[in-house]
Amino acid sequence: MFNRNGLAFTPGRLPAAAVAAGLAALLAFAVAPTPPRLGAATTGDRALAEAVREAAGSDGYRALSVALVDNGVIRTAGVGDTGGPVPRPVDASTPFEIGSVPKAFTGMILADMAARDGLDPRSPVPGLKDSITYEELTSHRSGLPRLPGGMGMLARAIAANYSHGNPYGGQDVSDVREAAGSAGLSGRGEVSYSNLGVAVLGNALAERAGLPYPELLKRRVLEPLGMKATTTSPPATGRAHGYTEAGHEADPWAGTGFLPAGIGVWSTSADLARLAAAMLTGSAPGADAATPRFTQDRTRRVGYGWFTTKTKKGQVTWHNGGTGGFSAYVGFDRDGKRGVVVLGNTDKGVDHVGLRLLGHDAPEPSPSPQALIAIAITLLLPLGAALTVWEQATRRKPTRNRPQLDRLGVVNTTATAVLLLWAAWLIGAWGALPAALFVLATAATAAGTALTLTRWRDLPTARQPGRRLPALFGLLVNLAIGTALLLAT
Incomplete structure (x- = not known):
């Protein structure tokens, strides 16, 4: 033997x-596992598509749908495909999950209600402990944690990590309010990103308006900007399918209580280009939300939902988003009169792609x-x-x-x-x-x-x-x- x-x-x-x-x-x-790579499929503006490929590289992305606003002119392009059972080339009308980008929408709703309805952003939110204000919630300064605590959320997060599923399933408005009520506050007054805080804010604004949040969003932001393709549920057909960087298909995220924080919102690069163009001119409802009000660090400030970052070439106002299988970036440079939308159907970030298309320096992101x-x-x-x-x-x-x-x-x-x-x-x-x-x-x-x-x-x-x-x-x-x-x- x-x-x-x-x-x-x-x-x-x-x-x-x-x-x-x-x-x-x-x-x-x-x-x-087969990591995604951009395929040869190309739609829309050919020059913009080549610029997207150069800015992004091919590794880690299955498809990118992009819109560039330049002096009021909007160009769009798509590279790669939707994935799913029947892949097809993406274009400016392909719906993508946009993650946290709607946090900026919620900030705009607050600014619009302050301007039109007399809501004082510095007033306490009814029913919240320690007199947390609307302004603290939208600027991530409330002290609330990034996510609800407890074993339930932890178990969902672990399960989603293995299954590439939805960690927010079953979380409704009452769950969000309960989580905020039981959470401890830490670092109040300092900018610390909180999905929970913005979810509480949007639900509170909806309650004040007497409308469900999706209807409030539609009336205050989407309809005025003509954003008909932005929805709060996955489109029945034609959407992009999300993937991890390892190539596993990921389920869409959904949770009604976290809609104001961007969970379960879908849009297109063409639709979001309307937002970027209106923010550039200041004509969007609640455009004042983008005004920087609070300092996060030496290069970044935050307004009502929107972040503003100083770069070597000026400053960019932006919000990004990421889910289990999607990434998104919306940004604009008012001095340069340029805006950009980048939507991807993998979980690899696209912020650096957006910055490069805006003409700003952006190194490859370092591993977290x-x-x-x-x-x-x-x-x-x-x-x-x-x-x-x-x-x-x-x-x-x-x-x-x-x-x-x-x-x-x-x-x-x-x-x-x-x-x-x-x-x-x-x-x-x-x-x-x-x-x-x-x-x-x-x-x-x-x-x-x-x-x-x-x-x-x-x-x-x-x-x-x-x-x-x-x-x-x-x-x-x-x-x-x-x-x-x-x-x-």
Whole structure:
């Protein structure tokens, strides 16, 4: 059973490992994550489309729909395709999920109600603790956390991370108000981005107006600007499908309580170009929302929903958005008389694309701490799978610290390795790491497993009677985790 070095395999068993590795590599290659890349499809203004490709590069994007406002003239272009069952080229009329961009809409509603209805933005919002004001909510200075706390939101976020689903499902207006009432305040008076705060604001404005938020948005912003393609639910046909940077299709986000913060809002680059053009001229309802009022840091200030950033070439007023499978950016430079809309159907940010199209310098975004953690996890999961089975396959003769193998242990170890590979496939940062890593790790895992299985007949079911119950429990845990991952996919 052991060779002269004490290893648990002999050269005669190596062909089985080689065959297993080859077959596993072929399977892994077939199902390996495929990061999106911009295809050749192009619509609209050809010169603008080329400028978009140059500004964005091809990696990490499936499609981009863009509108550029220049001295009152609007040009549009689309590059790439919608994805989904029947991909088609995107254009200026293709609906995309726009994430947090509607936070700027909510700020405009507040500014419009202040100008037309006499609402004092510095007055306390009825029913909120500690006299939090409308102005504090729209400028992210209320002290409310970014998201509701509690195990429910945490569980939804974890599940969405694995399934690429909707973390805001079932969150209605009452849930948002309850979360705000139970949340602790931290750093009040300092700018700290809060989805919860803007959701509370929009719902409070809707309550004051006696209208549901979608109707309030329609009357105050969308209808005056002629934005007929902007909706608060996914369009039935023709929409873009969202993808992660690893190439997994992502579900749309929805949650009625978070609509004012941008959850569940769809639009087109042509529609949002109307907004950008009207903000440039100051003719949009509530255009005063873009006036910078509070300082976030040395380069950025915030108004009512809109941010203003100083660059080497001037300043840009903007808001961006991101969901599980979409990214968006709307910005304008009043001095340069230019505005831009960039919509993408992957979760890779497009802010730098918008800034470059506006004529401002924009370096490639640096990986966030969360992205670096995701990269580390992506490295560790497949490596852990391969090392786990190879430790088992090359185990020496039994010692005190490394007991004899048994069949239950082999099954448990193999199941654990498969689950690690599956988790890596689901949540790995494959937009930043080569998918070849997944293929190699799968092949190595299969080879190690094959070496171990060649000894199957020589192994006891369990090393000792007391070992069976813990081993069976481990199998049940692996089965439960595998079922959860299967449901997630």
